Structures are given as structure tokens and as C-alpha cells.
Amino acid sequence: MELIKTVEEMAALGAKLRAANTKVGIVPTMGYLHEGHLALAKEAVANNDVVVMSIFVNPIQFGPTEDLDQYPRDLAGDMAKAESVGVDYVFAPQPADMYPAGYATSVDMKIVTESLCGASRPGHFQGVCAVIIKLFNLVQPTNAYFGQKDGQQLAVIRRLAADLNMPVKINGVPIVREADGLAKSSRNVYLDADCRSQAVVLNQSLQVAKRMYDAGERDAGLIKAAVRAHIETAPLAEVEYVELVDALTMQPVLRPESQVMLALAVRFKTTRLIDNILLGEDD
Numbered sequence: 379m380e381l382i383k384t385v386e387e388m389a390a391l392g393a394k395l396r397a398a399n400t401k402v403g404i405v406p407t408m409g410y411l412h413e414g415h416l417a418l419a420k421e422a423v424a425n426n427d428v429v430v431m432s433i434f435v436n437p438i439q440f441g442p443t444e445d446l447d448q449y450p451r452d453l454a455g456d457m458a459k460a461e462s463v464g465v466d467y468v469f470a471p472q473p474a475d476m477y478p479a480g481y482a483t484s485v486d487m488k489i490v491t492e493s494l495c496g497a498s499r500p501g502h503f504q505g506v507c508a509v510i511i512k513l514f515n516l517v518q519p520t521n522a523y524f525g526q527k528d529g530q531q532l533a534v535i536r537r538l539a540a541d542l543n544m545p546v547k548i549n550g551v552p553i554v555r556e557a558d559g560l561a562k563s564s565r566n567v568y569l570d571a572d573c574r575s576q577a578v579v580l581n582q583s584l585q586v587a588k589r590m591y592d593a594g595e596r597d598a599g600l601i602k603a604a605v606r607a608h609i610e611t612a613p614l615a616e617v618e619y620v621e622l623v624d625a626l627t628m629q630p631v632l633r634p635e636s637q638v639m640l641a642l643a644v645r646f647k648t649t650r651l652i653d654n655i656l657l658g659e660d661d
């Protein structure tokens with residue numbers, strides 16, 4: 379496996395692979411890899427000739443009061459993990475190389491970015507969209523892999539690729555969970571023992587929603603209230619949102635008809651966790 383540290387080298391490699399008609403998979407990450415990231419990488423390795431994993435804590439997707447400086451980083455550990463699952467190249471640029479003096483572009487997307495995390499993290503998805511366009515332009519991938527854990531991000535990137543006719547297939551990969559159901563996340567390391575044990579209510583509450591939906595309940599208000607009530611059995615949980623949204627537009631629905639996503643964001647002390655479940659048929 380090779381480490382690529384500069385935008386210039388990455389652009390040259392991307393162009394060379396494209397000229398040779400190589401099927402390239404990209405796995406964009408912010409590092410501090412866990413089983414969820416490795417599931418994306420394994421899927422990419424199984425379906426492409428060459429796999430590039432980017433490891434870049436993207437400063438422009440963090441708000442001024444968010445955890446950019448504290449975000450966990452471990453490039454050496456990440457390199458070993460990426461290599462163990464067959465990644466060919468890790469692209470780990472410096473922020474000043476990705477955003478040199480004079481950088482001025484922002485990507486504005488309506489509707490899909492406006493609810494859920496987009497409402498509580500202004501500017502977040504503009505930053506995600508900008509870095510994804512830059513990574514796609516540098517790597518020129520055939521396939522890109524994103525986790526369903528960040529369900530709104532996946533919907534935003536699908537919309538971005540479709541709207542801008544990007545020649546890349548966006549592949550969603552199911553959420554990977556700990557044995558007790560907590561979704562794997564780089565931010566789980568912030569949880570102290572009490573928060574960690576109480577965080578199991580997130581996945582449990584999604585299962586409450588699934589049982590209600592499977593039993594025929596279609597009143598979004600009742601489903602959301604039951605989910606919230608279950609989360610609130612954990613004394614340290616502070617609900618930021620519980621929403622039932624259309625799986626493509628991320629707009630709230632009152633009575634689910636096509637596929638919907640029950641999405642939640644909950645704080646345990648200073649740690650903000652998100653999780654979601656898809657309900658209903660994909661049509």
C-alpha cells in the first residue's frame with residue numbers, strides 16, 4: 379500500500395488510472411478507522427481494480443464551536459488497518475494543500491441539506507459537498523462508498539452526483555454495530571463509561587420504531603413519540619432530533635408511504651451521536 383500526501387501526486391495518479399481504464403473505488407474518510415470504515419473498504423476492494431482511501435479531517439465541514447481540533451487522529455494505525463483489508467492507496471493531504479490561500483468555493487444544495495443535521499450544523503453539508511467534489515476530481519473514481527450510518531450525508535452525496543452528472547456510482551453500505559447495537563463511530567471514543575452504557579438506547583429506540591412500523595403503524599407522530607420516550611429512559615441522553623423523513627429528500631413525512639428514514643441525533647454530555655433506520659420498501 380502506498381501513502382499519497384499531496385494533491386498534485388493524487389491528481390497525477392487519478393489521471394493515470396483513468397487513462398488506463400482502471401476501475402477505481404474511493405472510500406472517503408476522516409480517519410480513526412473502525413469496522414464501519416473497513417466494511418466500506420472491503421466492499422470497494424471486492425468490486426474494483428484499485429482502491430483509494432482518503433483520510434482527511436475536512437476543516438470546512440466543522441462549525442466554529444465543533445470538535446475539529448479534538449477530532450481523533452491516528453494515521454499510522456489507520457494505514458495498518460487500511461492495508462489489512464487490501465486498500466491500495468491512502469490519500470492523506472494537508473488542509474493547506476486542499477484549501478490553499480484564495481480558496482473561495484462553496485457548494486449550496488437546497489432541500490436535502492436543510493433538515494436533520496443540516497438544520498443543527500449550518501454549513502456542514504456545504505463543506506462535505508465541496509470536499510467530495512474535490513476528491514472525486516482528483517481520484518476520478520468509478521465507484522464511491524459511504525456508510526448508511528450518515529444517512530443524510532449519503533442522500534446528499536447521491537443528490538450531488540445526480541445533479542452534477544458526476545460519472546461515479548455512489549454505493550451505500552449498511553451500518554456496522556457493536557455487539558450491544560451501538561453504531562460504530564469515531565466519536566464513540568469520547569463517551570465515558572456511563573454514557574457508553576446508556577447509548578444503547580439509540581439502537582433500541584430504532585427497533586421500537588421498526589416494530590411499530592412492521593405492525594402497521596403509519597402515524598409519524600406516534601412513532602417519533604415512542605422513539606423519543608425510549609431514548610429519554612437514559613438519564614444522560616439529550617435528544618437533539620428524532621425525525622421521520624423521506625429517504626431521498628430528507629423532508630419530514632406525516633404518514634410514510636414510500637421508503638422513509640427514522641433518524642436521530644442525541645447528545646451524551648459533550649458527545650453528539652447520530653443513528654438511523656430505513657423503514658418500508660425502496661421503490
Ligand code: PAF
Pocket residue numbers: 406407408409434436439506509510528531
Ligand atoms: O463521513 C465522513 O467521514 C466525512 O463527512 C467525509 C464523507 C469523509 C467527507 O469529509
